[in-house]
Amino acid sequence: TLVLLAAYKLTDIFPSGFEGLAIISVIDITLVIIFWAFYFRELMPLFSLKGLRLSIMMLTIAGAAVAAVLVTGLASAIEFSIQDDVFYSTYLFEDTSNPFLWAILFICVQPAIFEEVTFRGFLYTNLQKVTSARSAIYITGFIFGIIHLAVISMLWLVPLGLIFAFMRMKYNTLWYGIAAHFTYNFVITVIDFWA
Secondary structure (H helix, E strand, O other): OHHHHHHHHHOOOOOOHHHHHHHHHHHHHHHHHHHHHHOHHHHHHHHOOOOOOHHHHHHHHHHHHHHHHHHHHHHHHOOOOHHHHOOOOHHHHOOOOOHHHHHHHHHHHHHHHHHHHHHHHHHHHHHHHHOOHHHHHHHHHHHHHHHOOOOOOHHHHHHHHHHHHHHHHHHOOOHHHHHHHHHHHHHHHHHHHHO
16 A cells, blocks of 8 residues: 555656546555455454444544644644645545545545554554554554655644554444544545635
C-alpha cells in the first residue's frame, strides 16, 4: 500500500484527478480484500456486533466530529490546506456528476472501512502475535500517519491512528474505529464543500 500510494502521489505513473484516484482506490481495495481473505477467520470476530454499546458509539462519533473541526481550524490557523496534503481532495470530484456523493464514497466510506481493516485489523492482529498490545497500538498508529505521506498532517494523523488502535484493543472490534474514521473524514469533507 505504501508503494502504491507513493507511486500515486510522487510520480506520474497514474492519471491525475478523479480517474487516478479511482484506479488507486480499486487497487488498494483489491489488496485489502486479498489479505482479508487470507485472514478471514482471525478478522471476523472484529466485525461482530455483539457487545457494541450505543453510548460508546455516540461518544466516538462526537469525538471524531470535534477532532475534525479542531484539525480543520488548526490547519487553517497555520495556513495549511489539509486537502492539498492528502491523496483524496474534494477538488478531484468537481467534474463528476455528483461531486459530494463521490467525495463521500472515496474520502469517507472507502478509507473508513479499508484503512481500519488494514491497520487495526490485519496489521494490529499480526503485530500482536509478536509484540505486546501496547506496542501494536504505537506501531499501527505511526504507520497509519506515515502511510499518508503528509509530514504536517502527521501532527493529527498519528494521534488519530493511536486512538483508533487503542479503541480496537480495548473493545476488540473495528466498528468504533470505522465510525470514528468515517465521521472524521465526513466532517472535514462537509467543511471543505460548504465552508
